[in-house]
Amino acid sequence: PLTPSAHGFCANAADLLFVVEGVLRGHFPLINRRVVRDERDQVIRSGNIFVCETSAGPIKRWTDGLDWSNSRVMDGGFVYRQLREGAVMPAKGEGRKAAEDAISGRSAAERDRLRPYIGSLFSTALFHDDGLIKKMISIATGGLVYHVVAYYNLDDVQFGRL
Known part of the structure; x- marks a missing residue:
């Protein structure tokens, strides 16, 4: 199966930049292909971080299925x-705002505690109960564009497993 570039939790853009720096220095592998269906469950997991070069490499857009x-x-x-x-x-104009804004009984303190991990994505009606969160950023350096994709589970971060 595809080996991730790194494993852990990237709390912010600086952490993601650190992973790209590790790839550029040869400490972490650069990903040169997409995840295939047969390996998805083994590869798309909490803590896995992937870095691919999207400007000239074989991957133009990261897809995970x-x-x-x-x-x-x-x-x-x-x-x-x-x-x-x-x-x-929901599409725009079809209740999307209500679905996105649903707080499902979360207190203001809990929303503030979760915001660094999930941004404003609080609605629980549509989200997988124990699902993944995906953080993505593109970083341009040396004339190339690197795409960083980090997966994590909220419980793994909150309970120190990552």
């Missing part, structure tokens, strides 16, 4: 939450 929420800008990149099986994010 999972269903994700709409993106939210967070710390210079984007964050997504895994959707429940069969869930579909």
Whole structure:
């Protein structure tokens, strides 16, 4: 199966830049192919971080085959939450705002505590209960563009498993 570039939790853009620096220095592998269906469950896991070069390399866009929420800008990149099986994010004008804004009884203190990990993606009606969170950022350096994709589970981060 595909080997991730690194493993851990990237709390912010600086952590993601650190991983790219590790790839550029040869400490971590650069990913040169997409995940294939047969290896998805083994590879797309909490803590796995992938770095691919998208400007001249074989991967133009990272795809993992999972269903994700709409993106939210967070710390210079984007964050997504895994959707429940069969869930579909409503299109604009079809209740999307209500679905995205649903707080499901979370207190203001809990929302503030979770915001560094999930941004504004609080709605639990559509999200997988124990699903992954995907953080993505593109970094341009040396005339090339590197795409960093980090996966994590909220419990893994909160309980120090990553």
